[in-house]
Amino acid sequence: MSFFEIFALGGFVVFVYVTLLWFISLALKNSSIVDIFWGLGFVLATGVYFMLSNDGYQGRQLLMLALVAIWGIRLSVHIGRRNIGKGEDFRYANWRRQYAEKWWWRSYLQVFLLQGLILWLISTPLLTAQYHATPDHFTVLDILGLLVWGIGFFFEAVGDWQLMVFKANPANKGKVLNTGLWRYTRHPNYFGDATLWWGYFLIALTTHNGFLTIYAPAFMTFLLMKVSGVAMLEKTLVETKPQYRDYVQATNAFFPGPPRKS
Numbered sequence: 001m002s003f004f005e006i007f008a009l010g011g012f013v014v015f016v017y018v019t020l021l022w023f024i025s026l027a028l029k030n031s032s033i034v035d036i037f038w039g040l041g042f043v044l045a046t047g048v049y050f051m052l053s054n055d056g057y058q059g060r061q062l063l064m065l066a067l068v069a070i071w072g073i074r075l076s077v078h079i080g081r082r083n084i085g086k087g088e089d090f091r092y093a094n095w096r097r098q099y100a101e102k103w104w105w106r107s108y109l110q111v112f113l114l115q116g117l118i119l120w121l122i123s124t125p126l127l128t129a130q131y132h133a134t135p136d137h138f139t140v141l142d143i144l145g146l147l148v149w150g151i152g153f154f155f156e157a158v159g160d161w162q163l164m165v166f167k168a169n170p171a172n173k174g175k176v177l178n179t180g181l182w183r184y185t186r187h188p189n190y191f192g193d194a195t196l197w198w199g200y201f202l203i204a205l206t207t208h209n210g211f212l213t214i215y216a217p218a219f220m221t222f223l224l225m226k227v228s229g230v231a232m233l234e235k236t237l238v239e240t241k242p243q244y245r246d247y248v249q250a251t252n253a254f255f256p257g258p259p260r261k262s
Contacts, residue, residue: 003131006052010045010127011120017044018116022108031096031107032089034115039075041119042068042126049127059138061130064203067149068126071156071196078160091232118223122197122216125204132207141206149199155181155192155256163189176243184256186247190229191254194221225254 001009018034018041025031046068050061083089088096092111096103162180166172181188197217204210224230230253237244250259 001052003127006049006131007124007127009052010048010123013048014041014045014116014120014123015113017041018112018119019108022112025107025112026104030088031092031103031111032083034111035089036076036080036083038079038115038119039072041072041116042123043072045119045123046072046126046130049123049130053127053130055133056130057133057136060142060203060206063138063142063146064126064129064200067146067196067200067203071149071153074157078164082164090236118219122219125197125200125210125213125216128204128207128210128213129200134208135206139206141202145199145202145205147199148202149196152192152194152196152199155185155188155195156190157192159188159192174241176237176241176247178247178251178259181256182251183259184252186251186253187224187230187233188256190224191256193229194224194254197221230254 017037021034021037025033046065050065053061087093092107095107095110099106159181162182163177166177185191194217197220201210201213201217204213234244234248234253238248250261
């Protein structure tokens with residue numbers, strides 16, 4: 001199969017995946033379940049690419065499959081543990097109130113199909129790295145990509161864990177976490193998520209035309225910084241936690257750095 005045939009089939013699988021999730025969300029009256037299955041969607045797409053890229057270098061295929069599986073499964077489990085039993089996330093609940101009886105079909109377009117489209121389009125590095133047969137050995141870029149992915153995974157996983165432990169302590173209710181990784185960046189988990197996508201890109205860069213997939217990590221970084229991540233969350237935190245303004249003055253928003261005097 002050609003690259004574009006495999007990519008198209010991956011898109012169809014993702015379309016079926018998000019459509020099934022939409023039906024489940026209608027039954028549960030909870031559109032925010034899409035967040036739980038975001039990471040697993042990439043695992044599914046990467047698995048399709050792995051099975052169909054018969055001529056690719058197997059070592060790189062296995063590396064990419066393993067990295068995406070480790071990241072995607074951990075992310076879905078973490079979000080599932082955080083969200084299950086807590087009701088619908090406030091963002092989706094606000095849309096449900098805004099669109100009322102229209103939300104059942106708007107949620108398909110605005111949430112499920114849109115996220116499925118984004119997932120599919122930015123999965124190109126995950127296919128590119130697996131599709132091409134050359135180079136038929138690991139290169140410096142593969143090793144560099146693995147290291148960058150490791151840094152990103154560390155920030156995301158450890159940042160999520162530190163925040164979970166902090167919130168689990170009733171004494172911290174209403175307080176702002178400013179220790180551990182959160183001392184150096186206000187969003188270590190978002191920074192980590194963006195960074196590991198640059199790791200995927202570096203591995204894809206090893207192969208033919210891999211440079212064309214640079215849009216994927218660039219777009220993910222933009223989304224996390226300006227759309228669905230930092231920008232959206234910070235607006236809520238500034239309004240609900242007075243201490244957060246001091247934290248903003250003392251701590252970098254995204255890229256880690258030494259704390260400043262408030």
